[in-house]
Amino acid sequence: MQYQEAKEKFISTWGSLGTLWGINKAMAQIQALLFISTKSLSMEDIMEELKISRGNTSMNLRQLMDWGIVTKVLVSGERKEFFTTEKDVQELARIVAKERSRREIKPVIKVLDEVSSIKNDGTEKTKELIKQTKALRELTDDLDTLMNKLVNQKQNWLTKSVFKLMK
Amino acid sequence: MQYQEAKEKFISTWGSLGTLWGINKAMAQIQALLFISTKSLSMEDIMEELKISRGNTSMNLRQLMDWGIVTKVLVSGERKEFFTTEKDVQELARIVAKERSRREIKPVIKVLDEVSSIKNDGTEKTKELIKQTKALRELTDDLDTLMNKLVNQKQNWLTKSVFKLMK
């Protein structure tokens, strides 16, 4: 496999994996392209490489910047904007975990709290609803906490003590 | 908030959260309905509660059974089939984690391996591609391993030692 093929394979795989970390295909592909690029890229560069429209590129770059994954870089002597992504995978994971927690998990916990605190009228079905939503709330909360803790250990978090402990 | 409202809120929230654990809306809603139900339900029951068609119900129930989340139960004296879901949240998490690892994460690791093992022709861009896909491969693999380990600790895995260690 040569460079070009490998690059395309990486970009398309990472793109379709986007759903796993909660973002859309174009967004993931732009990030993937920047991730393996040795220099920052302009909108023009990205459009050309990924064969997507200007509008699409603009919107998805903005979203990536909202997530804090991509940043603008000023290239002296150039008028147009250039973009780069966080290059450290662990920092990337930290950002993604934090954002998903904030955007998706926290709101769900809130709803589960509301649902599990309805008045217990003593009926079987009400008891079951309360019991099960409470259990789910706790699990979701635990997973969220764990994820954030893991991911906030900036140095070697995975390969160090936690990991060994669990052998 | 009364029972009916709480129930609907739970089902719709859990349904839209489906993407977070990688399944579609109807599938997640069926699972949610079964999860808070005190007895097993027939296809008819599910169709009626969720206002979805017979075909949709049938297909999504089959998928849930493929995942190993839902099982048929035989109700004596009844000809039609009844369904129930795993009621223990931790066991549920275990199943979901295992399936997602198998269906999504493992295949990605395979591609990252292929890409990162291309011939190093010494150019900057090739070195970058190899370096970054290797880093991503390791992170993905570590997260996958960790997830599986966590989730295979059947008893109190979250609230016990791991959790305390990370305080």
Next chain:
DNA sequence: ATAAACTTTCAATAATTATTGAAAGTTTAA
């Protein structure tokens, strides 16, 4: 063997989500 009771399949359709491209908006240089 037959028919009633039930489930599955799948082509058609609907709903949702992503993408385009051109007009409007903004910034910079002269």
Next chain:
DNA sequence: TTAAACTTTCAATAATTATTGAAAGTTTAT
């Protein structure tokens, strides 16, 4: 101030994904 260079916006459209419903298939009771 003007105009060129660039970015953003958003209505229209395309692509994708989910859902329906009726025909085909299966199982069970008699």
